[in-house]
Amino acid sequence: MTFLNHLINGISLGSVYAIIALGYTMVYGIAKMLNFAHGDVIMVGGFVSFLTVSSAGVPAIVSVLISMAVCTVLGVLIERLAYKPLRGAPSLAVLITAIGVSYFLQNAAQLLWGSDSKVFTSVVPFNSISLAGGKLVITPESIVTVSACIVIMVALTLFTAKTKMGKAMRAVSEDKGAAQLMGINVNSTISVTFAIGSALAAIAGILLCSAYPTLSPTTGSMPGIKAFTAAVFGGIGSIPGAMLGGILLGIIEIFSKAYISTELSDAIVFAVLILVLLVKPEGLLGRHVREKV
């Protein structure tokens, strides 16, 4: 039973990583850049939800929507102000800028909201489910997180396969120049990608803080790096890869904590990444299912 409990916790944490990893992988697929500020957008999402609930007293679900809206605008602004001027610049310049934006967001949050951790109240208003005489406990956060992850996965898959904008995103990710010759506005396609990724980051931030209820300006950085790892693990640029990578990473992390060592769990997670990349440099699903977005 404890094994099952750990597995559920792992899948739940992994679902959060997966939702974050989708943002990394979509932006990478379209703009061919690693947006290292993505993790900090998660933190902003958490804070917006926290503040709207605790100070303004809005209902949890409304706070989620506000948080998504704020992060969407933030993501699009970051792209416009920081990355767009660097289109065509060497990728190292873009990478350094992304790290700069990440520190900017962390410090801005510290200035605005202080550096002490806040206690986040879960946005999920249900009680845990006990099964097998209390031996197996499923938290409502787990259920909501895993369901959100599945819904997002299905929605994104349909979006990229069926809609005009989704197909345009795939076209841009494959060949920007040819996409322009089709009449596709590459800049607005990139903006839409950042908007979707950032809205997902808001959801991920709130789910993460609901399950692990502390919130500080650096809350997003570790999950951000792990989700990036998950995206690479699954095959960066691939939507199913981000999902698979995220969930596996979550399971590995929780199992390492439970059965090996809490202190070493992060080291184990990254060691697994190194191993996978040694054997399969393109990531788990990075080859045949190259549905890059």
Add this chain to the structure above:
Amino acid sequence: MAMLKVEDINVYYGSIHAVRGVSFEVNEGEIVTLIGANGAGKSTSLNTVSGLLPAKSGKIEFLGRDLHGIAPHRIVGLGLTQVPEGRRVFSQMTVEENLDMGAYTRAAGEVKDSMADVYDRFPRLKERRRQLAGTLSGGEQQMLAMGRALMSHPKLLMLDEPSMGLAPILVDQIFDIIKELHASGVTVLLVEQNARMALSIADRAYVLETGKVALSGTGAELMASDKVREAYLGG
């Protein structure tokens, strides 16, 4: 009146002066070709017309409208579509999705008829419409690239090296298709290294050498010119 008017454009790649004061015109209903060796500035000229490269100086007018500063995706909407060199089909997308992308600037209601037209013209594409474009042969990919461009319903179709890398029999087929398209009312600007084929179907032609227009005239005139025969038609 000239449909496309390119006047004295200069284009640079960094410090390399790739196109030096090139001027040419395409009139409605014509097939015009730019021929010349590798690096003569043919593709660069085409990409400048498409808005992918900026001209440092000079003027490009399409249907009386100055294209300066207009983004490439808007130029397509004006009826000026390019089939790029090397086909550049979206290899991870199906044939039909590629055609959908070609119709990106058009209203949803108009796409269906255009798709049927393209499938009529290229039955091969219809057979393979669910297949990923990357699995097609070179000739089929060229057909897809042309079909995709036709989906935008262009007034002027610019083709960059459509015969490149194709077997002779396919080259003939591609040129037949270009003639058919022209007969159905599409104006064509063709960039080719295969000068013999290009001149044989062109109303007028320009010879580019090291970024400049070296010669121009009707297709027949250039075909008969000693200079062209020696340099481009193998004597």
